[in-house]
Amino acid sequence: MANSKYEYVKSFEQPDILLQNVWIVVRIDGRSFHKFTTKHDYAKPNDDRGLSLMNRAALEVCKEFPDIVIAFGESDEYSFVLKKSCNLFERRSSKISSSIVSYFTSQFVYRWKEYFGEHELKYPPTFDSRCVLYPTDENIKDYLSWRQADTHINNLYNTCYWALVLKAGKTPIEAENELRGTFSDGKNEMLFSRFNINYNNLPAEYRKGSVIFKKPVQETNKETGLTKSKKRLVIEHVDIISEKFWKEYPDILASK
Numbered sequence: 001m002a003n004s005k006y007e008y009v010k011s012f013e014q015p016d017i018l019l020q021n022v023w024i025v026v027r028i029d030g031r032s033f034h035k036f037t038t039k040h041d042y043a044k045p046n047d048d049r050g051l052s053l054m055n056r057a058a059l060e061v062c063k064e065f066p067d068i069v070i071a072f073g074e075s076d077e078y079s080f081v082l083k084k085s086c087n088l089f090e091r092r093s094s095k096i097s098s099s100i101v102s103y104f105t106s107q108f109v110y111r112w113k114e115y116f117g118e119h120e121l122k123y124p125p126t127f128d129s130r131c132v133l134y135p136t137d138e139n140i141k142d143y144l145s146w147r148q149a150d151t152h153i154n155n156l157y158n159t160c161y162w163a164l165v166l167k168a169g170k171t172p173i174e175a176e177n178e179l180r181g182t183f184s185d186g187k188n189e190m191l192f193s194r195f196n197i198n199y200n201n202l203p204a205e206y207r208k209g210s211v212i213f214k215k216p217v218q219e220t221n222k223e224t225g226l227t228k229s230k231k232r233l234v235i236e237h238v239d240i241i242s243e244k245f246w247k248e249y250p251d252i253l254a255s256k
């Protein structure tokens with residue numbers, strides 16, 4: 001009903017169009033995943049099924065939203081970087097962030113059985129989401145470095161904490177007290193001398209998180225024998241904190 005007396009309420013909606021020509025990061029994070037992972041008997045500190053399910057849901061998001069040029073995931077979070085020229089939903093912030101987190105969450109639930117088998121999903125998980133803008137390439141690299149540094153700090157701490165609790169029989173309070181004020185060197189030393197764990201030999205996925213990007217690959221046509229260069233979405237556990245990665249794959253940030 002056009003021009004009804006109710007129509008004025010539409011003007012209460014606030015525009016939330018994101019600034020043009022800047023990188024958009026959509027970061028999603030599991031709500032109360034401390035509880036969710038406990039209720040679902042996740043392995044401590046890292047559960048391979050849970051991490052693989054996060055990666056799979058994120059990969060499906062990257063397929064569904066081709067404006068995403070790179071994504072980084074750790075623990076219960078994922079960051080999706082959309083290219084500067086992205087015009088998805090006319091750059092409306094809440095529409096972008098809600099569509100991405102909704103698709104991620106439904107993929108997470110839809111594919112639960114693929115990764116957890118008969119281990120029942122006891123209640124529906126929730127993920128929150130936000131859009132953050134980064135104007136320069138340096139800013140976006142620093143953003144991703146920040147998340148990867150966080151992965152390292154948390155994983156080193158959690159590996160020590162759970163070794164103290166599960167292997168040395170400490171109470172949670174005792175483990176926390178023992179770790180308070182320690183630095184990386186001390187934690188590495190503790191793992192090696194007391195638990196025979198060489199931190200650097202732990203799976204790269206635990207230490208560095210997961211990076212999804214379009215990687216150039218050579219594909220050979222079986223019939224013609226001709227090779228051509230293509231891009232394929234891959235999940236790798238590499239250093240994005242170092243310049244080496246950005247030099248190796250300059251196309252990622254060139255997708256302005």
Ligand SMILES: Nc1nc2c(ncn2[C@@H]2O[C@H](COP(=O)(O)OP(=O)(O)OP(=O)(O)O)[C@@H](O)[C@H]2O)c(=O)[nH]1
Binds near residue numbers: 029030044
């Ligand atoms: N055991 C186990 N726990 C995990 C794993 N991945 C994530 N978690 C848990 O999920 C939590 C994620 O941290 P946060 O996102 O800061 O905390 P949260 O409980 O989700 O709380 P909010 O995000 O504030 O709602 C970690 O502290 C762990 O308790 C895993 O592989 N294994």
Ligand SMILES: [Mg+2]
Binds near residue numbers: 032076
């Ligand atoms: Mg969380």
Ligand SMILES: [Mg+2]
Binds near residue numbers: 076077
């Ligand atoms: Mg988190």
